[in-house]
Amino acid sequence: MTTIPAPPVAVIAAPSGLARLLQLVPWFVVAGLPLVLPGYEPLAMQVFVMILFALSLDLLVGYAGIVTLGHAGLFGMGAYTAGILSVHGVTDPIVTALAAMVVAALTGLVFGAAMLRTKGLTLLMLTMAAAFLLYEIANKATGLTGGEDGLQGVSFTPVLGLFAFDFRGKTAFFYSLVALFLVFTFVRILINSPFGWSLRGIRENDARMVAIGCPILQRRVVAYVISAALAGLAGALQAQTTQFVALHSLSFELSGNILIMLILGGSGRLYGAFVGVPAFMFAQDLLAKQDPANWFLGQGIILIAMVMLAPGGMLGIAERAMAAIKRRLS
Amino acid sequence: MASLLRLDRVTAGFGPTVIVEDVSFSIEQGDVLAVLGRNGVGKSSLMKTIAGHTRLHGGGITFNDRDIGALASYHRARGGIGYVPQTRDIFPSLTVEENLMIAAQPGQWDLDGVYELFPNLAQRRRNGGQEISGGEQQMLSIGRALMGNPRLLLLDEPMEGLAPVIVEKLFEVFELLRDTGKFAIIFVEQYVNLALNFAPRTIVLDRGRVIHDGRSADLAADPEKMAVYFGASGQGANAGREHH
Numbered sequence: 001m002t003t004i005p006a007p008p009v010a011v012i013a014a015p016s017g018l019a020r021l022l023q024l025v026p027w028f029v030v031a032g033l034p035l036v037l038p039g040y041e042p043l044a045m046q047v048f049v050m051i052l053f054a055l056s057l058d059l060l061v062g063y064a065g066i067v068t069l070g071h072a073g074l075f076g077m078g079a080y081t082a083g084i085l086s087v088h089g090v091t092d093p094i095v096t097a098l099a100a101m102v103v104a105a106l107t108g109l110v111f112g113a114a115m116l117r118t119k120g121l122t123l124l125m126l127t128m129a130a131a132f133l134l135y136e137i138a139n140k141a142t143g144l145t146g147g148e149d150g151l152q153g154v155s156f157t158p159v160l161g162l163f164a165f166d167f168r169g170k171t172a173f174f175y176s177l178v179a180l181f182l183v184f185t186f187v188r189i190l191i192n193s194p195f196g197w198s199l200r201g202i203r204e205n206d207a208r209m210v211a212i213g214c215p216i217l218q219r220r221v222v223a224y225v226i227s228a229a230l231a232g233l234a235g236a237l238q239a240q241t242t243q244f245v246a247l248h249s250l251s252f253e254l255s256g257n258i259l260i261m262l263i264l265g266g267s268g269r270l271y272g273a274f275v276g277v278p279a280f281m282f283a284q285d286l287l288a289k290q291d292p293a294n295w296f297l298g299q300g301i302i303l304i305a306m307v308m309l310a311p312g313g314m315l316g317i318a319e320r321a322m323a324a325i326k327r328r329l330s
Numbered sequence: 331m332a333s334l335l336r337l338d339r340v341t342a343g344f345g346p347t348v349i350v351e352d353v354s355f356s357i358e359q360g361d362v363l364a365v366l367g368r369n370g371v372g373k374s375s376l377m378k379t380i381a382g383h384t385r386l387h388g389g390g391i392t393f394n395d396r397d398i399g400a401l402a403s404y405h406r407a408r409g410g411i412g413y414v415p416q417t418r419d420i421f422p423s424l425t426v427e428e429n430l431m432i433a434a435q436p437g438q439w440d441l442d443g444v445y446e447l448f449p450n451l452a453q454r455r456r457n458g459g460q461e462i463s464g465g466e467q468q469m470l471s472i473g474r475a476l477m478g479n480p481r482l483l484l485l486d487e488p489m490e491g492l493a494p495v496i497v498e499k500l501f502e503v504f505e506l507l508r509d510t511g512k513f514a515i516i517f518v519e520q521y522v523n524l525a526l527n528f529a530p531r532t533i534v535l536d537r538g539r540v541i542h543d544g545r546s547a548d549l550a551a552d553p554e555k556m557a558v559y560f561g562a563s564g565q566g567a568n569a570g571r572e573h574h
Binding site: 204214 | 408413419421422424431
């Protein structure tokens with residue numbers, strides 16, 4: 001996991017005027033997809049939720065240099081918080097989503113404050129252990145979580161009291177798209193703020209950041225808590241849009257998959273999540289159709305090839321291609 | 331008035347290893363002190379000890395009337411100790427301006443002030459930390475320390491590996507900073523003659539201990555001592571260029 005490359009300088013320059021408007025175009029295109037491709041809403045909202053989750057991970061892996069194999073722990077905390085609340089009568093989607101963010105953030109604070117004093121492999125193992133701990137608690141507390149059967153009877157009232165979650169997933173589609181847009185905007189502002197720069201500084205040279213007066217443990221914990229809140233939001237969206245919470249949402253498999261999706265797209269690049277998640281899900285779908293028994297093998301080969309040949313992920317390949325074309329032209 | 335910085339019988343090093351031994355000196359605001367000595371005698375370690383990057387085995391350090399011996403180094407940085415390491419340590423993925431901004435503390439020095447001091451950096455503000463020359467990196471490292479609005483500036487071999495024309499330029503900046511009288515400056519330098527010219531006072535280290543502490547002019551006028559401290563061949567002394 002040490003091969004995650006430094007992102008290029010100023011990937012996203014401060015946009016202004018027309019450029020800012022143009023950046024909104026892809027969002028409108030996506031929002032219009034249900035008109036062109038009806039029936040794909042459930043798949044699309046799954047993708048949005050995973051992109052949001054991958055974005056929260058990118059804040060840690062790509063910017064703060066904190067590699068974690070336990071991010072599903074925070075996702076699952078959000079999912080279970082929203083799900084359990086709804087089972088017990090708190091069914092407003094936005095209220096439960098906010099509650100999920102708070103619970104996930106507090107979980108992140110407790111684990112982060114304890115773990116982030118360590119670095120490298122130790123930290124990696126601790127993040128895994130923390131997620132396993134949460135998984136086992138959810139597995140055993142069947143009265144609260146439903147255990148291995150998953151949490152049944154999850155349902156939510158209409159968003160803002162207006163838009164009911166419908167069978168075809170239209171509401172869920174727009175609901176998760178809006179959430180993703182808000183989170184993306186927030187993360188973009190965050191990483192281009194002095195706080196975001198200091199995270200990159202810590203990743204590149206923590207000793208130097210200390211020497212210029214930066215309390216690095218505190219910054220890392222804050223980054224972890226923010227990331228946890230966003231992961232918790234992704235979990236809540238998952239629970240709300242699928243009306244179910246499975247133990248899988250806390251699993252190591254999910255922690256690993258989301259990291260693979262991010263690396264596939266390119267970490268530390270903000271748009272890496274947008275490329276990596278659909279690519280992963282598409283490949284998963286394709287491979288599972290080809291050979292349902294052994295599709296993990298194909299996934300493994302793709303990952304190895306990516307890490308060996310394209311350490312910047314798919315966006316890294318695109319950046320190198322652009323640079324080569326520029327050199328040709330000049 | 332109490333001294334700005336006082337080291338009292340400081341013994342320090344890395345882990346159990348002792349590198350700086352029984353060092354005592356103090357400096358006031360506006361003072362400029364050169365730390366000289368052969369390679370490996372503990373000059374850089376002394377700077378790191380003041381900045382808080384070594385383990386203090388004995389003795390005390392007071393800065394601004396405050397005991398800072400046990401203080402974490404980021405607190406020292408915020409308290410007014412600006413440290414420019416030998417390695418410069420520019421953050422490669424940040425632009426020049428971002429490198430400066432992350433060190434900002436409220437005070438007299440801000441972006442405009444640093445850009446006025448180093449016009450090169452103003453031109454390169456949008457460039458990445460890796461896309462600038464060694465001289466510019468050194469300017470950036472110094473500028474970044476200034477952004478923290480220090481009262482004490484620690485410069486560890488700021489001229490190392492730089493072209494003579496850049497060395498000239500940087501010394502002009504150091505003179506400017508010195509003449510404001512707002513900083514105390516401690517610097518380690520291999521160019522002995524340059525250092526003796528620039529700093530009114532010099533300490534010489536040998537094996538972690540202070541073997542000389544006095545006026546630079548007196549030392550420069552004493553060829554015997556110069557030979558003992560810096561080598562019979564004048565190693566270091568000749569390596570330095572005459573200033574002015």
